[in-house]
Amino acid sequence: MRIVIAPDKFAGTLTAVEAAEAVAEGWRSADPAAECTLLPLSDGGPGFVDVLHTALGGTLVDAEVAGPLGEPVAARFLLVERTAYVESAQACGLHLLPPQRRDPGAASTRGVGELISRAVDSGAETVVVGLGGSATNDGGAGMLAALGAGPAETLGGGGAALAGLDAVDLAAARAGVRGVRLVAATDVDNPLLGEHGASAVFGPQKGADPARVHALDAALTRFAELTDPAGTLRDTPGAGAAGGLGYGLLLLGGTVESGVALVLEAVGLDDLVASADVVVTGEGSFDSQSLRGKLPHGVARAAARHGVPCLVLAGRVAVDEAEAAAAGVTAAHSLVESAGSVQAALERSGPELRALSARVASGWKR
Structure with a gap:
């Protein structure tokens, strides 16, 4: 039995590497003869650089840059020949701030600009910036300030400052x-x-109440009026990613591409799936957003192309069987249901995921 184990992170509990290892340990405990290929993945958020380094090799370049509230943080980018891969969350990630310090109106993407600058100075002719998991809502203004845009103090002061x-x-x-x-x-x-934009959709996840969301959207509107008066970029799909960091990159002539597609091609998922008997993927929450092109959906589609069953092991499952099947998922299993409670699933994510994997493996037809 050949198993490809290709999960995303379980946000807040397990990295993609830890999740893959837990699934493999559980499966092997029930099926010692199983040949498990571990393929931890990322859609552009946390883990992006490590996943690509494992797949592509290259050189990791260390850098100290400004964190979301200005304090220096350790970060690194991956250089593969003339292409640099930057993980924005390493410079402006939500995980860099304790809950009581999270403020999307004050957090800045300046450190992302510093990483891009270092990558260009290192000879990169292409810079791929993975977006996701940010603490920011500044439309990429801080990144632009770090690269020389002005007024630097206002642009680098966080999303709320853009109103001025x-x-x-x-x-x-x-x-x-x-x-x-x-x-x-x-x-x-x-x-x-707007209602589907960076402030409204992601602001609450970063600590913004309704009044703050309204103020942040107004500040971004002011920023867009000054930088995109024709309105050609602000509505581009992906412009609102990472608190609008996608928009900042568009202002520099950048393009938006699927992080999932980029990573899956880099790791050679299609070839690995073609020779597998079953594929296991997963993430923290398998829900309607997962079916709109997120990583498990990409893995399931690859499995379906080759007629290989695809199983999802997730922290929680919020899609029905018909929706999952339409996306190419053979079965989806919930860690919360298996562990008995949300608290148990969060506090014992690794052991509970191993146990769930073992139970699924035991019941799988071989």
Whole structure:
């Protein structure tokens, strides 16, 4: 029995590597002869650089950059020949701040710009920026400030500060990346503004109450009026990713590409799945968003192309069997149901995932 184990992270509890290892340990405990290929994955958020380094090799370049509230944080990017892979969450990730310090109005993407600058200085001709897991809502303004845009103090002051802008000068930032291909890797299709935009959809996850969400959207609207007066970029799918960091990259001439597709191609998932007997994927919450192109959906589609069963092991499952089957998922199993409670699933994620994997393996037809 050949098993490909290709999960995303279980946000807040397990990295993709830890999840893959837990699934493999559980499966082997029930089926010692199973040949398990571990393939931890990322859709552009946390783990993006590590996943690609495992798949592509290359050189990891360490850097100290500004964190979301300005304190220095350790980060790194991956350089593979003339392509650099940057994980925005390493510089502006929500996980870098304790809950009591999370404020999307004050958090900045400045550190992401510093990483991009370092990558360009290292000779990168293409810079792929993985978007996801950010603490920010500044439309990429901090990133632009780090690359030379002005007024630097206001642009780098967080999303709320954008409401006070009178003008924005992007000339120096654009000159700094001239000739460099910029790619925003994300599977979020939200625009920058409005009810489906960065502030409304992701602001509450980062600590914004309804009044703060309204103020942040108004500030981003002001930023967009000054930087995109024709309105051609703000509605681009993905512009609202990572608190609008996608929009900032679009202002520099960047493009938006599927983070899932990019990663799955890099790791050679299609070839691995073609020779497997079953594929196991998973994430923290398998829900309606998962079926809109997130990582488990991409894995399931690859399995379906080759007629290989695909199982999902997730923290929680919020889609019915028909929806899952239509997406190419053979069966989906919930860690919460298996563990008996949300608290148990969160506190004992690793052991509970191992136990769930063992039970699924025991019942799987071989």
